[in-house]
Amino acid sequence: xxxxxxxxxxxxxxxxxxxxxxxxxxxxxxxxxxxxxxxxxxxxxxxxxxxxxxxxxxxxxxxxxxxxxxxxxxxxxxxxxxxxxxxxxxxxxxxxxxxxxxxxxxxxxxxxxxxxxxxxxxxxxxxxxxxxxxxxxxxxxxxxxxxxxxxxxxxxxxxxxxxxxxxxxxxxxxxxxxxxxxxxxxxxxxxxxxxxxxxxxxxxxxxxxxxxxxxxxxxxxxxxxxxxxxxxxxxxxxxxxxxxxxxxxxxxxxxxxxxxxxxxxxxxxxxxxxxxxxxxxxxxxxxxxxxxxxxxxxxxxxxxxxxxxxxxxxxxxxxxxxxxxxxxxxxxxxxxxxxxxxxxxxxxxxxxxxxxxxxxxxxxxxxxxxxxxxxxxxx
Numbered sequence: 359x360x361x362x363x364x365x366x367x368x369x370x371x372x373x374x375x376x377x378x379x380x381x382x383x384x385x386x387x388x389x390x391x392x393x394x395x396x397x398x399x400x401x402x403x404x405x406x407x408x409x410x411x412x413x414x415x416x417x418x419x420x421x422x423x424x425x426x427x428x429x430x431x432x433x434x435x436x437x438x439x440x441x442x443x444x445x446x447x448x449x450x451x452x453x454x455x456x457x458x459x460x461x462x463x464x465x466x467x468x469x470x471x472x473x474x475x476x477x478x479x480x481x482x483x484x485x486x487x488x489x490x491x492x493x494x495x496x497x498x499x500x501x502x503x504x505x506x507x508x509x510x511x512x513x514x515x516x517x518x519x520x521x522x523x524x525x526x527x528x529x530x531x532x533x534x535x536x537x538x539x540x541x542x543x544x545x546x547x548x549x550x551x552x553x554x555x556x557x558x559x560x561x562x563x564x565x566x567x568x569x570x571x572x573x574x575x576x577x578x579x580x581x582x583x584x585x586x587x588x589x590x591x592x593x594x595x596x597x598x599x600x601x602x603x604x605x606x607x608x609x610x611x612x613x614x615x616x617x618x619x620x621x622x623x624x625x626x627x628x629x630x631x632x633x634x635x636x637x638x639x640x641x642x643x644x645x646x647x648x649x650x651x652x653x654x655x656x657x658x659x660x661x662x663x664x665x666x667x668x669x670x671x672x673x674x675x676x677x678x679x680x681x682x683x684x685x686x687x688x689x690x691x692x693x694x695x696x697x698x699x700x701x702x703x704x705x706x707x708x709x710x711x712x713x714x715x716x717x718x719x720x721x722x723x724x725x726x727x728x729x730x731x732x733x734x735x736x737x
Contacts, residue, residue, distance in 0.1 A: 381438050381439065381441070381442070382441075382442070383441045383442040383445050384442060385438075385439055385442050386439035386440065386441055386442015386443040386444070386445065386446065386698070386701075387442040387443075387445060387446055388442070389429075389436075389439050389442070389443070389697075389698075389701065390426075390442070390443060390446045390694040390695070390697045390698045390701070391694060393422050393425045393426055393429070393694070393697035393700075393701075394418075394422055394690060394693045394694040394697055396421075396422075396425060397418045397419075397421040397422035397425060397693060397697065398418045398690075398693070400416075400418075400421050401414055401416065401417070401418040401421055402414070410580075411580065411584070413547075413576055413577075413579065413580035414576055415544040415547055415576070415577065415580070416540075416544065417514075417515060417540055417574060417576070418689075418693050419515045419536065419540070419692065419693050419696050420515070420536065420537065420540040420541075422693045422694070422696050422697035422700065423533065423536055423537065423696050423697065423699065423700045424700065425697060425700065426696070426697040426698065426699065426700020426701040426702075426703075427533070427700040427701075427703060427705065428700075429700075429701060430700060430701045430702065430703060430704065431704060431705050436701055437702070439701060440702060443698035443701050443702055444698075446694055446695050446698045447695050447698050447699060450691050450694065450695060451519065451523065451691065451692065451695035452523065452642035453642075453688075453691060454519075454687075454688045454689075454690075454691030454692040454694075454695060455519065455520050455523075455642055455646055455688070455692065456642050456645040456646050456649055456688070457649070457684045457685060457687055457688030457691065458516060458520070458646065458649075458685060458688040458689070458692065459608065459645070459646040459647065459648070459649030459650040459653070459688075460649050460650070460652075460653050460658060460680075460681040460682075460684040460685045460688070461604070461653075461681075461685040461688075462604060462605050462607065462608060462649075462650035462653060462654075463601070463605065463650070463653055463654050464605055464650060464651070464654040465654055474566065474569075474598075474599050474602055475602060477566075477570060477730075477733045477734075478570065478599070478602050478603050478606060479606065480733070481511060481570055481571075481726060481729055481730060481733065482511040482512055482603070482606060482610060484725075484729060485507055485510055485511035485722060485725060485726050485729075486504065486507040486508060486511050486610075487507075488507075488722070488725055489503050489504070489506055489507030489510065489511075489718065489721075489722045489725075490503050490504055490507055492718055492721055492722070493506075493718060496714045496715075496717060496718045496721070497714055498714050498715050498718050499531065501525055501526075501527050501528070501531055502527075502531040502534065502535065502715055502718075503718060504521065504525060504527075504614070505518050505521060505522060505525075505527055505531055505532065505535035506535050506538060506539065506715065506718055506719045506722055507722060508521045508610065508614070509535055509536070509538075509539035509573065509719075510539060510542075510573060510719065510722040510723055510726055511603075511722075511726065512603055512604070512606065512607050512610060513573070513574065513575065513600075513603060513604045513607055514539050514540065514543055514573040514574035514577075515536050515539065515540065515574065515692075515696070516604075516607065516692070517607055517610075517611075518532065518535050518536055518539065519532070519536075519692050519695070519696065520607060520611045520643075520646065521611055521614060523642070524611060524614060524615035524618060524643060525614065525615075525618045529699050529702060529703055530703060532696075532699055533699055533700065533703050534715045534716075535715070535719075536696065538715060538716045538719035538720075539573055539574075539719060540573075540574070542573065542719055542720060542723045543572060543573030543574045543577045543723075544577060545723075546571070546572045546573065546577060546581065546723060546727070547572065547577040547580050547581045548581075550564075550567070550568055550571075550572065550581040550584075550727075551581055551584040551585065551586070554567070554585060554586065554592075555586040559585075559734075561585050561587060561588035561589075561591040561592040561595070562591065562592075562595060563734045563735060564582075564585050564592045564596075564734075565582050565585070565591065565592035565593065565594070565595030565596040565599070566595055566596070566599055566733075566734040567727075567730050567731050567734040568581045568582045568592070568596035568599075568600075569582070569595065569596040569597070569598065569599025569600040569602070569603070570599055570603070570726075570730035570733060570734065571726045571727045571729075571730030571731070572596075572600075573723075575597075575600055575601075575604065578596050578597065578600040579593060579596065579597055579600075581596065582594075582595070582596025582597065583596075605650075608643075608646055608647040608650050609647070611643055611646070612643055612644075612647060615643050649684075653681050658679075658680040658681035658684070659680055660677060660678070660679045660680070660681075661677070661678045661680070662675050662676070662677050662678075663675065663676045663677075663678060
């Protein structure tokens with residue numbers, strides 16, 4: 359068959375694209391690792407906006423996500439890193455979530471007493487359900503609403519990345535939820551001290567309010583210690599209450615996973631009469647809860663190493679906290695996975711989501727602030 363010159367050029371270009379070799383997976387893994395390192399470096403910079411009053415309002419996860427988005431949209435060829443990025447997101451992210459369980463201590467639930475525990479449980483359930491309901495009014499995908507709800511109700515990014523695989527969320531939903539929750543949490547960190555001073559809230563009430571209503575732990579600590587009269591008391595209470603919310607992440611993800619898996623099983627064409635919840639809930643969720651239980655029961659030792667003069671970094675005692683180390687590794691892995699999500703997301707995809715998810719996140723933030731304040735005042 360005879361082809362015109364224009365048709366031949368088109369065919370040559372098409373064949374060239376088909377013959378372009380796929381980069382090895384380690385390229386994508388290396389890109390995610392590099393973005394993660396840059397994100398943590400920026401996170402620790404000792405000047406605004408990265409550091410304000412000895413706190414870090416911009417989380418490393420948010421910075422890694424933004425860096426990934428910037429690279430993907432500045433260099434369209436970054437899409438070729440997908441094989442390696444898929445390894446980080448699909449294979450390593452569950453490992454990071456499991457390791458994150460070493461940061462949780464169920465004894466925190468016992469220390470704070472029934473009142474705070476009850477308030478945290480009620481707020482988590484209420485915000486998740488209300489956000490899920492409001493997603494219909496805001497015309498937002500229900501799964502997107504769930505991610506915004508758990509991120510607002512429990513502990514920001516960690517709750518989102520732990521819940522997303524369980525409900526099989528789309529990458530764009532994860533990006534939007536993480537961005538919205540982090541930005542709204544940073545805003546709350548500045549709004550709460552002014553509101554507390556305006557309402558003349560006592561340190562105990564203000565600290566409990568911060569712990570119940572602000573999204574991420576660093577934001578809670580920053581806002582808590584910013585109380586206008588007694589920052590130390592308010593900050594300590596806020597931190598303890600926040601740790602209580604974080605300790606509920608494992609049970610919350612387990613319940614959400616079981617409910618979603620059961621619903622998917624009901625919608626399937628062939629359904630077994632009995633529901634095996636161990637098979638319905640992803641294995642990594644069980645390991646996540648298991649790691650938290652091991653941490654609670656003290657199975658992760660704190661080891662002191664006595665180094666001699668022959669050690670290349672000098673003699674002396676060095677302490678290794680195994681639980682803290684594993685938790686830190688988990689945070690790095692999760693940050694790398696979120697950098698990968700950014701690498702695979704185009705701005706036009708986010709624009710298609712519109713402003714509605716951000717408005718839904720704002721509504722959820724206002725709701726948890728109002729309910730949290732009401733509960734803190736109810737004594």
